[in-house]
Amino acid sequence: MGELAAASEVHVMVSFWWSRGDGLANHQLGQILSRASGVDGVDITDPQSLDRALRIAVADPAVLAELEAWWQMVETRRAGNGTRNPGLGLDQSIRYLPDRLDADTVTPEALGECRRQVAAVDQTIISAKNLPELAHPDAEMLDLLGRYLEARSRVLALA
Known part of the structure; x- marks a missing residue:
């Protein structure tokens, strides 16, 4: 898979698992994105802010790998169940x-x-x-x- 396709897949998967509302996992995602952007305080509750931060983050191969590990961890933690946090x-x-x-x-x-x-x-x-x-x-x-x-x-x- 090319770099652009990998970045796109990670962006989509991170967005999907973020939207499931797992508070602990989303807190971890906020920490990853804050470190990646160098800005303390990515608004993890705002979809547009998250999307902007992800577009920047997936351009860095090291952060891309960290985000891929994050969404796979969330998928495993939630046993593949895509149901939102009730x-x-x-x-x-x-x-x-x-x-x-x-x-x-x-x-x-x-x-x-x-x-x-x-x-x-x-x-x-x-x-x-x-x-x-x-x-x-x-x-x-x-x-x-x-x-x-x-x-x-x-x-x-x-x-």
């Missing part, structure tokens, strides 16, 4: 359910929307059950899961 959208889902249920009138349509939301979140959690975020949850994830179970219970009680 905590990324869980807070939004939790807020959505009580907002709909606390409305003056809970219509059958609103209840149906809440049931679909619960089913979607349940499926996300099930598909992510072996990921580091759920296999070894931190206090924040435990809080999110507890709040979700409470909101989920409210929806199911209305069924």
